[in-house]
Each structure stands twice: as C-alpha cells, then as structure tokens.
Amino acid sequence: MLYIDKDKFNKELKADCKNCFGLCCIALYFSASDGFPTNKEAGKPCINLKEDFTCSVHTSLIGKGLKGCTAYECFGAGQKIAQVTYDGEDWRKVPEVSKQMFEAFLVMRQLHEMLWYLTEAFNIHNESQIKQEIGLLINRTEEITLLDAEELLKLDVEAHRNKVNMFLRNTSEMVRNNAKNVGKYSGKKRRPSAKRFDYFGTDMRNMDLKGADLRGTCLIAANLKGVDLSGADLIGADLRDADLCGSNLGDAIFLNQAQINAAKGDVSTTLPLRVVRPSHWIK
Numbered sequence: 074m075l076y077i078d079k080d081k082f083n084k085e086l087k088a089d090c091k092n093c094f095g096l097c098c099i100a101l102y103f104s105a106s107d108g109f110p111t112n113k114e115a116g117k118p119c120i121n122l123k124e125d126f127t128c129s130v131h132t133s134l135i136g137k138g139l140k141g142c143t144a145y146e147c148f149g150a151g152q153k154i155a156q157v158t159y160d161g162e163d164w165r166k167v168p169e170v171s172k173q174m175f176e177a178f179l180v181m182r183q184l185h186e187m188l189w190y191l192t193e194a195f196n197i198h199n200e201s202q203i204k205q206e207i208g209l210l211i212n213r214t215e216e217i218t219l220l221d222a223e224e225l226l227k228l229d230v231e232a233h234r235n236k237v238n239m240f241l242r243n244t245s246e247m248v249r250n251n252a253k254n255v256g257k258y259s260g261k262k263r264r265p266s267a268k269r270f271d272y273f274g275t276d277m278r279n280m281d282l283k284g285a286d287l288r289g290t291c292l293i294a295a296n297l298k299g300v301d302l303s304g305a306d307l308i309g310a311d312l313r314d315a316d317l318c319g320s321n322l323g324d325a326i327f328l329n330q331a332q333i334n335a336a337k338g339d340v341s342t343t344l345p346l347r348v349v350r351p352s353h354w355i356k
Contacts, residue, residue: 077208082192083347086149086185087330093151094163095119095126100175108140116175126163135353143353144313144335147178148185154178158222170222177222183230184218187237190308190327193347194244197326207240241327245286245306248326252284252304288327312336318355 099122103113110120110130121129128134134143154177155161164171188211195207214237217228262281265272270289276296284304292315299319308327313335322328323343333348339355 077192077195077211082188082211085153086189086192088147088149089152090127092156093126093147094155094165094174095122095128096151096154096175096178097145097147098122098126098128099164100178103141108138108144109142110137110139116172140313140335143351144331146329146331146334147182148189148329150178150182150185153185153218154181157219158225173222173226177225180225180228180230181218183234184214186329187234188214188218189329190241191237193327194240197244197248203240203243210236210240241308245288245308245326248304249284249286249306252324255283255303307332317342 095118098119099117100115101113102115103109103111103119105112113119119128123129128142130137130139154174155163158177158181159167159170159174164174191207191211191214195204195211198204198207214233217225217233220228262279264281265277265285265287267286271291272295273291274294274296277292278296278298278300280300282297282300282302282305285302286306287310288306289309291311293311294314294316296316297320298316301321303321303324305322305325306327307322307325310332312332315336317333317336317338319339319341321343323345325345328345328348330348333344334351337354338344338351340350342350342354344350
C-alpha cells in the first residue's frame, strides 16, 4: 500500500510567510472592493509591503477592514517558490526574473491547492485500489511542484486539474451519499436545489444540508447558523461573510482555510481538523 505522510502535507500546504518573499502581496491583482488596501495591478507591490517582505499593517488587518488580506491562503505555494524553485533568491535581488517568478507562483498555488484536496480524498477513502490511485496522483503532483520555473510555466495545468477533479468528484459522491443515508430524513427541511448556485444572503437554516452538493455555490452572507453540514461538499464555495456560528462543519469535505477565514463563526462552530479557527472570530 502506498504511504502518504499526511502530517508532512498538512504542514507544507499552509502558508509560511516568514519563508516567502511577499509573493501574494505583489504577484496578485488586488481590488479595493474585495477588501484589499487599494486597487493594485499584478506585479506591483502592495503599499503595505515592507523591504523585509513583511506587512506593515498585519496586526491591524481586521480593524482596517482588509478582509481580502485576512482571507487569502496560498496553500504553501509562496515558500515553495521562494525556497525551492528559486533557492532563496528573491525578486528584488534578481529583478530580471521577477515576472517569471510571479507567474510561477500562480501556477504553484494551483498545484498546492490540488494537493490539499487530493490529500483529503486520500485520507477519506478506505478502498485500497482507489487510495493507491489517488496516492500516485499526489506523488506525481508533488514531483511537478519540484520542476524549475520554465518547466512549471509550460505545464498544462487544466489537463492536470481534470485528472484531479475526477477523483474529487468520485470522493464527493461517496461521502455525500453516505451522509444522506445516515439517520432518517424527516421531510420537514427542504433540500437545496441541484440547479441553484446563488444563495447570496439566503437564510438556509431550514434546509437539510447534510451531504449537500455546494460545490462552487455563492454563499456570501448566507445564514448558516446552527446548520449541520456533515458530508457537504464545499469545494469552491464562496463563504465570504457567511454566518457559521454554531454550525457543524466537522465532517464537511474540501473546505479550506481561505474559505473559513472569509466567513463568520464562533467558539461553537465545529471545524475539520485540518482547518484552524480564525483568531478574529467571535470568542
């Protein structure tokens, strides 16, 4: 049986800003309307990025309303580009490769996000053949992340993502079906529509969301207080300002740190083990 060190991946797939070059603060496009300091072009440093690549307002992001900054997660792509791909040479020291570095970072982030979801799928499955196939894809993806920048930029990311998505969809169907079959459905709560993707500001407390397919849905400012989301698939769901106070997401799948950072919650919100409770949530 193929062995995957989940502790290793859990550590490497989380941002380590001290070993990065502030790549998220320069490589990305910013929009003030999305909770960033100002509108900013990709490749231009944020106004708050210091010479040592730290943020001058990091300790007051919440007070300044910079939700975009608090929610962002690179899945460890920043330190991988900084310390592995470019061997510690930052974009200020080698400005001639800065554009390449920023583009490579965007590719790396996608690969690390795939690794995050694949590792979760690997841990969920018990069937040896499927687990073996997912493990091989994890190893292949990890090998790709070790390519040099030029090779990374030649990668057909979409083709690789399609391979990953096949396993994620199969995992989702298995988990969601199991969640729906646990206990008896009373019929008092309605199921979310399979064709509906926009729940902006919707009160969802009277919906049966156990095992729900919420992939890619807009849940901005949705009221999910006290809702049981066991077995629900939340991959790509937009949880900005969604109210998760008292909600049970402990067994929800494909939920990442960026989604939780953007949502609202409290001490009674149950989270998956891989996700950390944000310090700015209600105590």
